[in-house]
Amino acid sequence: MNHSSVWSDAMQARIADALVEHAPVGGATEAHLRAVITDTAARPGKLFRARLVLATTTAHGINDSIGLPLATAVEYFHVASLLFDDLPCMDNATTRRGQPCPHHVHGEATSILAALAFINRAYALIGFALLDQPALMRLKAQACLDACLGSSGLVGGQARDLRFASSDRSPREVTRVAMAKTGAMISLGLLLPALLTAPSQAEMRALESLCLYWTLALQGLDDLHDVLATSFRAGKTTGRDRALVRPNLAVVLGVPQARARILRLLGQAERKVGHLVNLTPAWSYLLEFQSHLAANATPVTSQRAALAA
Amino acid sequence: MNHSSVWSDAMQARIADALVEHAPVGGATEAHLRAVITDTAARPGKLFRARLVLATTTAHGINDSIGLPLATAVEYFHVASLLFDDLPCMDNATTRRGQPCPHHVHGEATSILAALAFINRAYALIGFALLDQPALMRLKAQACLDACLGSSGLVGGQARDLRFASSDRSPREVTRVAMAKTGAMISLGLLLPALLTAPSQAEMRALESLCLYWTLALQGLDDLHDVLATSFRAGKTTGRDRALVRPNLAVVLGVPQARARILRLLGQAERKVGHLVNLTPAWSYLLEFQSHLAANATPVTSQRAALAA
Numbered sequence: 001m002n003h004s005s006v007w008s009d010a011m012q013a014r015i016a017d018a019l020v021e022h023a024p025v026g027g028a029t030e031a032h033l034r035a036v037i038t039d040t041a042a043r044p045g046k047l048f049r050a051r052l053v054l055a056t057t058t059a060h061g062i063n064d065s066i067g068l069p070l071a072t073a074v075e076y077f078h079v080a081s082l083l084f085d086d087l088p089c090m091d092n093a094t095t096r097r098g099q100p101c102p103h104h105v106h107g108e109a110t111s112i113l114a115a116l117a118f119i120n121r122a123y124a125l126i127g128f129a130l131l132d133q134p135a136l137m138r139l140k141a142q143a144c145l146d147a148c149l150g151s152s153g154l155v156g157g158q159a160r161d162l163r164f165a166s167s168d169r170s171p172r173e174v175t176r177v178a179m180a181k182t183g184a185m186i187s188l189g190l191l192l193p194a195l196l197t198a199p200s201q202a203e204m205r206a207l208e209s210l211c212l213y214w215t216l217a218l219q220g221l222d223d224l225h226d227v228l229a230t231s232f233r234a235g236k237t238t239g240r241d242r243a244l245v246r247p248n249l250a251v252v253l254g255v256p257q258a259r260a261r262i263l264r265l266l267g268q269a270e271r272k273v274g275h276l277v278n279l280t281p282a283w284s285y286l287l288e289f290q291s292h293l294a295a296n297a298t299p300v301t302s303q304r305a306a307l308a309a
Numbered sequence: 310m311n312h313s314s315v316w317s318d319a320m321q322a323r324i325a326d327a328l329v330e331h332a333p334v335g336g337a338t339e340a341h342l343r344a345v346i347t348d349t350a351a352r353p354g355k356l357f358r359a360r361l362v363l364a365t366t367t368a369h370g371i372n373d374s375i376g377l378p379l380a381t382a383v384e385y386f387h388v389a390s391l392l393f394d395d396l397p398c399m400d401n402a403t404t405r406r407g408q409p410c411p412h413h414v415h416g417e418a419t420s421i422l423a424a425l426a427f428i429n430r431a432y433a434l435i436g437f438a439l440l441d442q443p444a445l446m447r448l449k450a451q452a453c454l455d456a457c458l459g460s461s462g463l464v465g466g467q468a469r470d471l472r473f474a475s476s477d478r479s480p481r482e483v484t485r486v487a488m489a490k491t492g493a494m495i496s497l498g499l500l501l502p503a504l505l506t507a508p509s510q511a512e513m514r515a516l517e518s519l520c521l522y523w524t525l526a527l528q529g530l531d532d533l534h535d536v537l538a539t540s541f542r543a544g545k546t547t548g549r550d551r552a553l554v555r556p557n558l559a560v561v562l563g564v565p566q567a568r569a570r571i572l573r574l575l576g577q578a579e580r581k582v583g584h585l586v587n588l589t590p591a592w593s594y595l596l597e598f599q600s601h602l603a604a605n606a607t608p609v610t611s612q613r614a615a616l617a618a
Contacts, residue, residue: 090421150430152338163341
């Protein structure tokens, strides 16, 4: 699969270039705002969501002039959410991607404004990318954005996340928060570009299920990391979920049960990808994401988990 | 002009209803987030910008099914900017519209999330409203939103605003901030709906000039209010510009000069409105906004100013 692998350096470089190219800075941008925006744009993470977008459009023969801006937009929404999440009034994180959080260097206000600039630019990129799409497709895309990012998605999930201590602290509430927060970005990464491929109802249903399994597996892995890893290793502030009484699957279920649940979810996701490939071979690139998730899961679902359990 | 006056109670009620109807809350919205969103949506200000949108679409025979969502969206962008501006890391305000700021009641994080929910819903409303417009019109609308709200507009202006103390503190910098911050919302209120009216180049140029004059007059008036009014009268935290070293025309120019400048700007705006009405009579509703601005200016540009000077 290396010819156009979604995990190739080439794919990384193309998205990284687009993140810098479309960054919302201009000639007159205030220096601190510019610094947060350009530093954030120039220091991408694993780009899971952006790769998902670009792989989806590429696999379905959709031009990069649409795919790359869409991928960039989804990544901008993601980095904006990280900038907000790290604020003192939210998760009060000190490091992100191995660096001090921008609000520690340039102040909270500038971090907030940078996040807003990314969100604004993301909407513009999506608007431009979908300009020539039929009205019905644009309607579905708008609805997807509204559902994923608003009170029923990312924003609503973060609100529940912050009030988790005063909830029933159940595995159900943990799942609910994960679906709203993590699920929003996975859905944007997979469902938004999938709308451009004119999927059948069966494909759309399967894609939605896949989003569910991936979301819960990814969030479960993140939760395990938070419990097991050190700040140094993760490159971001960890171990905070328990300290801040935040929803964490490994905290509410215990590490062994969380581990089992993640493995079960990965299995369900794997079968769903197989089903999609059977429906339409173009979805076979999803196998790469599935393998990647499974490979990433191994360290925390096996050795470390066993040590910690 | 009372039959369909832009300052009528009927216009106020229609927009107020739409603000509540489209508010970004759902059945599962977390209680604090819901409270900030519904309280904010239910307590509208003067709705200058939203009235401008709806008056523009109405005057040009554009259906309310487009005009009202657009007006609501522009007001949502405005209230989001107020929620952010009032945060401790920004203007650190304590009251807004005669009430304690939401971050004092429900916390900073919830205020931020509510603002994001409003922004997200605003983009959705605009997307839905423009669904059947030609691609070129949607392109211009996207560009208008990007320019008004991003680093070159609202966000960039707020960044300069917060760093005003370390700028040259010149009248030019004050104007620059006003154009980016206040200008963004005036432009969204006037230019965004004007795009739907297929304006001639001459009309567009005149509308852009009018935005400039109104913006600088409005911001100048706000600055004078900040210097002259008490918190009680203004219904929001005032007198802070000097304390926080924020851009304020009346501080950098002195009250008499600021007053003269505002009067000059109002004169320029009045002539521009006259020019627009000459070009196309449909723009005559702008006279009402012009009269309203001039009437609102009188108290601070005459008696109070004379007392304070």
